[in-house]
Amino acid sequence: MSEEIHRRFVEIAGGLSPVLVDALERGGPVAFRADASQPLAERLCRSVAGQQLSVKAARSIWSRVLTAAGSMPLTEFLVETNGEAIRACGLSAAKTRAMCAIAREARAGGLEAGELRDLDHAARSRRLTALWGVGQWTADMISIFYFGDEDVWPDGDVAARKTLSRLTSPRRKTVRTAARFAPYRSRLALYMWRHADAPPV
Structure with missing residues (x-):
């Protein structure tokens, strides 16, 4: 499948830019794998916590959040009354508020992964961005x-x-x-991220 899509991408790129063709051909096909092994609320909170941070800093902060929560379920720990403890993990007041809003929605049953999976991206985005502090970038990454x-x-x-x-x-x-490149625009993004991280030739 990846090989077939790759050939199609190279063909489409041929009508756009020889530089794009070269970038796609040099990198070869991309692997596309989703990971829904964590609860959706936890993944959303982790995404919010890591925004505008380096991977290393994001991992460090998230590790402190999990340690602070201890044996308590994360959605139970992320409440406004624990705001001071959450901020002490290295999170801003805005990120703390956003994560508490996500956890509150999860406790109310509004973040059922199965239900959101059945929606198209536009409808799913509307549901996610209705949460305080969750923007379109986060909705895109989750999708x-x-x-x-x-x-x-x-x-x-x-x-x-x-x-x-x-x-x-x-x-x-x-x-x-x-x-x-529809209906495979997510793969186009993967190609672009890989190219951005590739060392110059």
Whole structure:
């Protein structure tokens, strides 16, 4: 499947930019794997906690959150009355508020993964971004990496957007360019992230 999609991507890229063709061919097919092994609320909280942080810093903070929660279920620990203990893990007041909002929604039964999996990305995004502190970028990442939605273009992700723009044309809107790769736009983002992390040739 990955090989077939890769060939299709190279063909589409041929009508857009030889630089994009070269980038795709040099990297080869990308593997696309979703991971829903954690409860959705926990994954959402971890995503919020790690926003705008390095991977190392995000892991460190999340480890402190889990340690602070101890044997208590995370959605029970993440309540406003524990705000001081949560912030002491290295989280801002805004991130603490967002994580408590996610946990509150989970306790109320509003974050059932099975129900959200049945929605399309637009409807799922509306549900997730209705939570305080959860933006479109987080909704996109959850759709791609948790629910395995293959057709999400995360235009709010700076690395994906800038890489696609650089490999095609800065004058063309990346949303329009990405639309050419439907229904596999999530894979296009994976190609862009891999290229952004690749050492220059």
